[in-house]
Amino acid sequence: MTAIGTIAAEARFDHAVMAAAAAVEETMRADLMRLAGREVAVVAAAPAGAGKSHFVSATVGRLRAEGLRVALVAPTNEQVHSLVGRVKQLNPDLPVAFVHAQGRELPAPTAALPGVTQPAAADARDRRAPLVVATVDKLADAYLRDGLGTFDILVIDEAYQADAARYYVAANVAPTHLLVGDTGQLDPFSTIDDDTYWRGGAEDPLQTAVGVLLRNHPSTPVHRIPITWRLAPNAVPLARCFYPGHAFGAAVRPGVRELRLTRPGPGSRPLAAVDRALDEAARHGWAHVTLPDSPVLTADPATAALIRDLVLRLFARNARATCENRETPAALRPADVAVGVSHNDQKDLLRALLDDAGLARVTVDTANRLQGLTFEVVVAWHPLAGSPATDAFHLDPGRLCVLLTRHRQACIVVGRDTDRRLLEGIPPATPGFLGWDPDPVLDGWDAHEGVFTLLEPHVIQA
Amino acid sequence: MSTALDAMLVGRVYENGSALRRTTLRHVHLADPPLGIAMWRLGGERFRAAAVAWGPLDGPFRLAVAGEPRNRDLYFAALAPFAADLSARIRRTGSLKTARQRGRTTDLVPADAIQIVVPNRTTVAALGLLGRYLAYLSDRGGVAPDPALVEAGKHLRFYTRHARVPGQSLIVPLDRLVADHWATLLSPFEQANLAALDAQIEPPAGTHAFEAAVAAEAIARIGPEPTEDIDRLTDTLLADFNAARNGDTDPAVVEPLIGPLRDHYWRLVEPVWQLMGRVVAREQQLPTAPSVLRRFEADREAFGRHVDWVTGGGRYRTTDTPRQAAMTLRRLEDTLARYEAERAVEDPACMIPHLLDGDAVRGVIASVGEHRVRGRVNMVRRALIALDTDEPVVLPAGKKMWWTATAGDHPWEVQAVHPQGSGSRITFMLCAAPTPARLPSAGDRITLSTLHTRPDAYRLPLPQDPPWTHRPPVPPPPPDPIDAGDPEPPPAAVDGTAVPDPGRYA
Numbered sequence: 001m002t003a004i005g006t007i008a009a010e011a012r013f014d015h016a017v018m019a020a021a022a023a024v025e026e027t028m029r030a031d032l033m034r035l036a037g038r039e040v041a042v043v044a045a046a047p048a049g050a051g052k053s054h055f056v057s058a059t060v061g062r063l064r065a066e067g068l069r070v071a072l073v074a075p076t077n078e079q080v081h082s083l084v085g086r087v088k089q090l091n092p093d094l095p096v097a098f099v100h101a102q103g104r105e106l107p108a109p110t111a112a113l114p115g116v117t118q119p120a121a122a123d124a125r126d127r128r129a130p131l132v133v134a135t136v137d138k139l140a141d142a143y144l145r146d147g148l149g150t151f152d153i154l155v156i157d158e159a160y161q162a163d164a165a166r167y168y169v170a171a172n173v174a175p176t177h178l179l180v181g182d183t184g185q186l187d188p189f190s191t192i193d194d195d196t197y198w199r200g201g202a203e204d205p206l207q208t209a210v211g212v213l214l215r216n217h218p219s220t221p222v223h224r225i226p227i228t229w230r231l232a233p234n235a236v237p238l239a240r241c242f243y244p245g246h247a248f249g250a251a252v253r254p255g256v257r258e259l260r261l262t263r264p265g266p267g268s269r270p271l272a273a274v275d276r277a278l279d280e281a282a283r284h285g286w287a288h289v290t291l292p293d294s295p296v297l298t299a300d301p302a303t304a305a306l307i308r309d310l311v312l313r314l315f316a317r318n319a320r321a322t323c324e325n326r327e328t329p330a331a332l333r334p335a336d337v338a339v340g341v342s343h344n345d346q347k348d349l350l351r352a353l354l355d356d357a358g359l360a361r362v363t364v365d366t367a368n369r370l371q372g373l374t375f376e377v378v379v380a381w382h383p384l385a386g387s388p389a390t391d392a393f394h395l396d397p398g399r400l401c402v403l404l405t406r407h408r409q410a411c412i413v414v415g416r417d418t419d420r421r422l423l424e425g426i427p428p429a430t431p432g433f434l435g436w437d438p439d440p441v442l443d444g445w446d447a448h449e450g451v452f453t454l455l456e457p458h459v460i461q462a
Numbered sequence: 463m464s465t466a467l468d469a470m471l472v473g474r475v476y477e478n479g480s481a482l483r484r485t486t487l488r489h490v491h492l493a494d495p496p497l498g499i500a501m502w503r504l505g506g507e508r509f510r511a512a513a514v515a516w517g518p519l520d521g522p523f524r525l526a527v528a529g530e531p532r533n534r535d536l537y538f539a540a541l542a543p544f545a546a547d548l549s550a551r552i553r554r555t556g557s558l559k560t561a562r563q564r565g566r567t568t569d570l571v572p573a574d575a576i577q578i579v580v581p582n583r584t585t586v587a588a589l590g591l592l593g594r595y596l597a598y599l600s601d602r603g604g605v606a607p608d609p610a611l612v613e614a615g616k617h618l619r620f621y622t623r624h625a626r627v628p629g630q631s632l633i634v635p636l637d638r639l640v641a642d643h644w645a646t647l648l649s650p651f652e653q654a655n656l657a658a659l660d661a662q663i664e665p666p667a668g669t670h671a672f673e674a675a676v677a678a679e680a681i682a683r684i685g686p687e688p689t690e691d692i693d694r695l696t697d698t699l700l701a702d703f704n705a706a707r708n709g710d711t712d713p714a715v716v717e718p719l720i721g722p723l724r725d726h727y728w729r730l731v732e733p734v735w736q737l738m739g740r741v742v743a744r745e746q747q748l749p750t751a752p753s754v755l756r757r758f759e760a761d762r763e764a765f766g767r768h769v770d771w772v773t774g775g776g777r778y779r780t781t782d783t784p785r786q787a788a789m790t791l792r793r794l795e796d797t798l799a800r801y802e803a804e805r806a807v808e809d810p811a812c813m814i815p816h817l818l819d820g821d822a823v824r825g826v827i828a829s830v831g832e833h834r835v836r837g838r839v840n841m842v843r844r845a846l847i848a849l850d851t852d853e854p855v856v857l858p859a860g861k862k863m864w865w866t867a868t869a870g871d872h873p874w875e876v877q878a879v880h881p882q883g884s885g886s887r888i889t890f891m892l893c894a895a896p897t898p899a900r901l902p903s904a905g906d907r908i909t910l911s912t913l914h915t916r917p918d919a920y921r922l923p924l925p926q927d928p929p930w931t932h933r934p935p936v937p938p939p940p941p942d943p944i945d946a947g948d949p950e951p952p953p954a955a956v957d958g959t960a961v962p963d964p965g966r967y968a
Contacts, residue, residue, distance in 0.1 A: 165788035171929035
């Protein structure tokens, strides 16, 4: 393996991939400027880690430079908080008005940035704030309740997470829209039993914001961003399982990112499997650790303990990382590591275990709340781990996609050695809906099979 | 629902030999008596009701049998009494209003609402199809359809759409009512058979629930789908009826000929009617959960709006607009969350799955104290409680939980969890100023959970006009009417006997 220090800065990136992505982004910006003021939209479909937030923030700066008033929204508060920081990072002089719900203020460091204000919706209206940032729901509420008024351009980040019902009000805010999103992530969902009641109909409130737009305006241009900045080249083949028909490559060249661990010391025999998994992940970017088959609870204590041991051992072996931005290896911090799960009770169990182990800064969350976030190392609790049968929730390709595409350096998947057998045989029968093609169960079945196959060389039995 | 709890209950039911209550309270309003409806369709024609039985469940039923339901004249003539009676009952009940005070606002809501009970969810779907068919009837040959049929169609459409509302009591499919309130040995698919459910609850003396359900399944015919044996018999009777009337639809000719078919359906409906009555009477014995009153008031409100709309000549769209769908989705989600919380908070048996899933904790208050923390601006008073649980629990700090006694108020936040004896000691802090009503006392055994009954913030109605993103640039052509109007005289009625059956057995 080549040390990063010996790779010239120029050679750390795949310039062909970067040039292709830059061309797509420039086309979108040009379209947006040209079409501003008309009832049209531009859609950007991106793979995981394509630099959507960077693109959105830079585009917002360009739109403001043209004197256009912009409303910038995303579905969740965490995403919007992050967007405010990113906009200010790329456009330090740009005033940003963050309109929020009660108790959803910006984190203190972001709020303290010069030019960032957190006005009430009525104040933002009275001052005709030129750039308002909010969640989709808050923007809709401010528009309806407080008469926030209209803007020139509406920019929606994570537009494949926003559903048509939320988009209904927000769409009134501006005539021209830029919708940016990751097609591989979790689709909008509902808690009601019969959430397929409207499926296939134009009125379906659970189709994505992009879905309802394209259904009514099929000629809307959809630009596919052909790059991933987050994922290393060794993660791209597996990530492609979630983006059929979407060609993309890693911005970083092979060997640029490196995860280093100290050797296991004497007395490490009881942790041999954990060490093998960490070594495999450090070397190849992937490890699939499997426990023996056993009937388990959703919040299986053995799986949780193994995940805790993996995270503890990662730090015990002084994990250090280099990357395109860091020539000398830097020690991983707990905040660089995340554990991804599918259920809240798994999250609670792991949170308590990691807190007890002194790892309170390691993020533990469900897939839908990890969307849009990046970490150096991710430990993913496989959705099918120990399941006696498959179902739509656990087969959802979006959930697996989120869990396996949050990392820059390595991802360790934890499951049971019989999980793959769940996919042997014939996929389950699924209902069909006129006017609605996607099938999350069959798509998930395909994606899971592809992932198991690609993880096969990295299986470590615990 | 916790899988572990389901497994435990199934084991207990098997051991016990009969079904066990899942709840200590009834979470659905049951009228005394409700209006029962049972229905049968033809095997080869899912969109027509071959027979409809209806009436207050504490008395005999009335029966509408078309004879040949594929003949429009006979079909409408048979359904007319049902439609007229249903519409009259609904109008009468909807017109008796009572004043309701909410803050400074007084409004009028119906004092009661017609509650319909049906044997199963399949009947709800069948009534929905019937309603959709009748509500949009148009003129034929310049003759307007019987207004009672159209009105009844609108009522049935309203009821079957309202069936989606979690916790509603306007239309109650009894298979769901029983499955929600009883643990049995039946799979979700088998639970669709009301007779099998009933047999598991009260098996004949000396018979195990499993055997009783098998026997009930073998003989019980619930409808609306006919089994093959019923269909064969119906086919013979129908053939005889059609041959005898020889294409005639005159009531004077048809009425004397319809007896065998009517007797056939009467024999089918009678045991179902008795079964429905027995099931409702059994469930009525269970005490009603406190929140049922609030939910039924919401039902009455919806019922009143519907009656006002229909009596004012209003029509319903065949499909929702994007605005209606978006608002309905949010309303259903809010209602579901509140219904699940109310069930668990009011009924200890319904809290068990949440305790097993780690969404709730139960224990004894070891101490109640108070300290001061920094609020947004000033130092504020906050209550602290220490809760000792019997079992060890895992809870992350910062998790918010509601005490079941104040589930509509402010939450408590987990501060710390430590081992204590064979269980855990959890320290909670109240996220509001302490008041006597908000505080438990030392020694109390209490439950806290992630469920709360606070109504969500008022959602504003969406703008009437959809944004450009939610409508095509050119409006689509209007769909063909479901029952196309025709200025010409109607074609000759098609009889079942005149249509060759390619699949008929030799």
